[in-house]
Amino acid sequence: MFGYIVRRLVASVLVVVVISMIVFALFFLGPSNPAAVICNANGRCTPERQATLEHALGLDQSVIPQYGEFVKGVFVGRTISVGPGADYDCGAPCLGISFRSKLEITELLKDKYPATLSLAVVGGSLYLLIGSTLGILAAKYRGSATDRILVSSSLVFSSIPYYLVALLAWLFLYNEYRLFPETGYFAVTDNPVKWASGLLLPWLVLGFAQSPQYARFGRGSMVETLSEDFIRTASAKGLPRNKVLFKHGLRAAIVPIVTIFGLDMAFLLAGTVFTEEIFDIDGIGAWGLDGIRLLDFPVIAATVLVGAILVVVANLVVDIAYSFLDPRVRLA
Amino acid sequence: MTEVLEGTQQGAQARSSSDTEPFLVVEDLTVQFPTHDGLVQAVSDLSYSVGLGETLGIVGESGSGKSVSSMAVLGLHDEKRTRMTGSIRVGGKEVVGAGDHAMRKIRGNDAAMIFQDPLTALHPFYTIGAQIVEAYRLHNEGNKRTAKRRAVEMLDLVGIPQPDRRVDDFPHQFSGGMRQRAMIAMAMVNNPKLLIADEPTTALDVTVQAQILDLIQKMQKEFGSAVVMITHDLGVIAEIADEVLVMYGGRAVEKGSCKQILTHPEMPYTWGLLGSIADVTGDTSKPLVPIPGTPPSLLNPPTGCAFHPRCVHKDKVPDGRCNSELPELRPGIYANHLTRCHLPDPDAIYESEVKEVVM
Numbered sequence: 001m002f003g004y005i006v007r008r009l010v011a012s013v014l015v016v017v018v019i020s021m022i023v024f025a026l027f028f029l030g031p032s033n034p035a036a037v038i039c040n041a042n043g044r045c046t047p048e049r050q051a052t053l054e055h056a057l058g059l060d061q062s063v064i065p066q067y068g069e070f071v072k073g074v075f076v077g078r079t080i081s082v083g084p085g086a087d088y089d090c091g092a093p094c095l096g097i098s099f100r101s102k103l104e105i106t107e108l109l110k111d112k113y114p115a116t117l118s119l120a121v122v123g124g125s126l127y128l129l130i131g132s133t134l135g136i137l138a139a140k141y142r143g144s145a146t147d148r149i150l151v152s153s154s155l156v157f158s159s160i161p162y163y164l165v166a167l168l169a170w171l172f173l174y175n176e177y178r179l180f181p182e183t184g185y186f187a188v189t190d191n192p193v194k195w196a197s198g199l200l201l202p203w204l205v206l207g208f209a210q211s212p213q214y215a216r217f218g219r220g221s222m223v224e225t226l227s228e229d230f231i232r233t234a235s236a237k238g239l240p241r242n243k244v245l246f247k248h249g250l251r252a253a254i255v256p257i258v259t260i261f262g263l264d265m266a267f268l269l270a271g272t273v274f275t276e277e278i279f280d281i282d283g284i285g286a287w288g289l290d291g292i293r294l295l296d297f298p299v300i301a302a303t304v305l306v307g308a309i310l311v312v313v314a315n316l317v318v319d320i321a322y323s324f325l326d327p328r329v330r331l332a
Numbered sequence: 333m334t335e336v337l338e339g340t341q342q343g344a345q346a347r348s349s350s351d352t353e354p355f356l357v358v359e360d361l362t363v364q365f366p367t368h369d370g371l372v373q374a375v376s377d378l379s380y381s382v383g384l385g386e387t388l389g390i391v392g393e394s395g396s397g398k399s400v401s402s403m404a405v406l407g408l409h410d411e412k413r414t415r416m417t418g419s420i421r422v423g424g425k426e427v428v429g430a431g432d433h434a435m436r437k438i439r440g441n442d443a444a445m446i447f448q449d450p451l452t453a454l455h456p457f458y459t460i461g462a463q464i465v466e467a468y469r470l471h472n473e474g475n476k477r478t479a480k481r482r483a484v485e486m487l488d489l490v491g492i493p494q495p496d497r498r499v500d501d502f503p504h505q506f507s508g509g510m511r512q513r514a515m516i517a518m519a520m521v522n523n524p525k526l527l528i529a530d531e532p533t534t535a536l537d538v539t540v541q542a543q544i545l546d547l548i549q550k551m552q553k554e555f556g557s558a559v560v561m562i563t564h565d566l567g568v569i570a571e572i573a574d575e576v577l578v579m580y581g582g583r584a585v586e587k588g589s590c591k592q593i594l595t596h597p598e599m600p601y602t603w604g605l606l607g608s609i610a611d612v613t614g615d616t617s618k619p620l621v622p623i624p625g626t627p628p629s630l631l632n633p634p635t636g637c638a639f640h641p642r643c644v645h646k647d648k649v650p651d652g653r654c655n656s657e658l659p660e661l662r663p664g665i666y667a668n669h670l671t672r673c674h675l676p677d678p679d680a681i682y683e684s685e686v687k688e689v690v691m
Contacts, residue, residue: 143413229447229452229453232447235406236439236444238470238471251455251458325457
């Protein structure tokens, strides 16, 4: 087990390194020039000014030295020039400074991350809970009216694009009728009530909009499990129906649900772009989107890397969880 | 019915009801499943009984209703999807129409069941011990320690080596034969008076099959249970059964003592079954004689005798009665032998035409 985890960790680090290289390569091989964007934004852009900016941002060097600088920054920190004669001392782990705000990426990340974390953890748990409960109920009453209503309504709901649901919810439930408090992120440590009320609508929207997927998936997994021979054995022993369903059925049906949820969580934690944009939450998703819009490369690199690390970690966690859930997958 | 068990409460109950009738009585059992395509007539008018210490073998091919009828004994069919009429009495208790609560006291306690594939029939995520303990504690008072000790005892009894260590293993750590042993241990943990074995040897290799059959017989002696052995393997029947019931198309087509059925079968389907056994001691170059055709549809069963489309002897019955009239289950020429066939003198045909091919 220990050896396995070490092997997986090494492999995970390699994946992250490769992704960071790909991000660098894509950004520099692409036609975009952040210096030009920043320069033009200020109106009078002379070629000299653009060249100065390019030099200040380090864009006049080729990709490989820049990547080397970046890696060095992560481990030992580095000094970044932010203008003629002005240097910024960026301590390790340094992911660079934003081209735009001139703030340290790691500081920004620390600043933005709690919002995304709050949104993802509660929203994700909510849809896991709502979705799989409905799915299990549908499986329990398979073929009945309850089942058919659940299945068909989940199909209808999951056919509506998420951004539309979120926009409509914001428009009607908040903007038009004020049924919910103002959305936004407030630090939980400052004011837990405000934190919860600001995120209430986004949580619910996230929870309800994604739950049909889990309902259908949970139903499928449960129905499949309930047709297994060991379920018949459990009934033949004289177990009450609910114990057959939950102790024997759900125990086995939960495994694929956990797998999917682990990967889903990774995507949520890497930034819930629509939710953050629509509900005005200052998190990683909205920040990354701004980074792309403004060609703020350090921001893009940071969000992509955070996303990659989360997906890799989630995979690892799911695999390890698997070995606890399913004794047949004891890892050597 | 001569078996008398030590004076447990269930034993006393079984004894008092067995004064009047065998432990398991199935009477005019009909099981139907309504589906989108129509009514599946899985079992029709089936009657049999098994006493304590006796073994009934039920033989038939896939879809003949043998498993469906035995699952009905434990009430394992989904009530909402099943129509069941007739009567099944386990130790005097009526099963047909009994509520879930009443059935739970019978399942695993009065009657237990073992299944074809012991890998899929055991829960992959719980240890063998936990599964036996669960079965024991459902029907017995007693803490986990007592139950665990009982599980180890049972594993020892069914011949699992080092039972106190293996009790904490998961099913996938057991070999096929050991899994079936563990299934038997789990089934017998509550001293059931009836053991239904649904093709318990089909998924096992031949050497293990014999061991499992021996074990079932040993358990039967130990607990004095009635055994219903469902199989399509006449070799298993010859080994273990006292009485044999041959099923075809959801009906009993022949019933009698094991010896009679194997030596003087009176129904062409049974002849076919005997003809399709490989005889490794005889002339091995002799081809097997399969039964032509395919099993009947239970959705649209054939008119008359369900076997007539595949029967090579139907021309010997005048007026085409085979395809118009369902034969009664009537007494054959030997005592306690029942057969469902229009042939006027099947034993003569068997002796003169069939026996040579079969044997």
